[in-house]
Amino acid sequence: MRKSCCEKQDTNKGAWSKQEDQKLIEYVRRHGVGSWRTLPQAAGLLRCGKSCRLRWNNYLRPNLKRGKFDEDEEDLIIKLHALLGNRWSLIAGRLPGRTDNEVKNHWNSHLRRKLINMGIDPTNHRLSQSLPRPLKPHASVSGTSHSSSSRDDHQSQLVKAKCDNDQVSDAGSCLEDPTWEFPNLNLDLRLTTSPSIAIVGEERKQINESTVSRELDCVPPPTLLLFM
């Protein structure tokens, strides 16, 4: 049985040094990304290809946006998670400069807890306690216009929304609703020219993610939310 690349001897593990970063940056600058398997040797790095790809994609590539997520980004993550589930790469694709790892970490450390505190099940975006279903659906959690409000304000808005027959969990609540079937949603993310996209069930294979991602690129986030 072939060893995985990371099990090879003479490969470093753990945190990257500045020198390693520099080597990787320099190599990519000269040759571009790709051929991760052979890159480490070519670049003079004692790392496996996977490790190099991860380091590049998550920390070294240009145009990465580091630092705190703003409220709009958090809103968008919550909404996209309700729609897509744990498809972090797809979600990150809608957040310019953010990586899937970063989004995933932020979800697990902040947003998940935030939803739990609000009484919302983060896995299905439904209220944890049994409350009547909303009489009429709304497009978004709290809009994207609360960026000036404090986090507490935001949270209280959401809690208020919850008490007002919840608008928060609309998008995701249907995911677990026994009367609601994902495949029948025929979720059309297309706005204009190209063929429509339907997310068919939870089977990952049935979604051409790159196509979805490309389609989503045509859809400004607030418009996308209208489908939810």
Added chain:
DNA sequence: AAGATCAGCAACCGCAACCAG
């Protein structure tokens, strides 16, 4: 001040998808 606990983040690992032969 010191130890314990918590939170955030970087990185690893395993698996599935993809692709070329």
Added chain:
DNA sequence: ACTGGTTGCGGTTGCTGATCT
């Protein structure tokens, strides 16, 4: 259609700094 190699994704781990007792 099958197979083996490569890449990408998501879950998980472990380290580190911050906060609490």
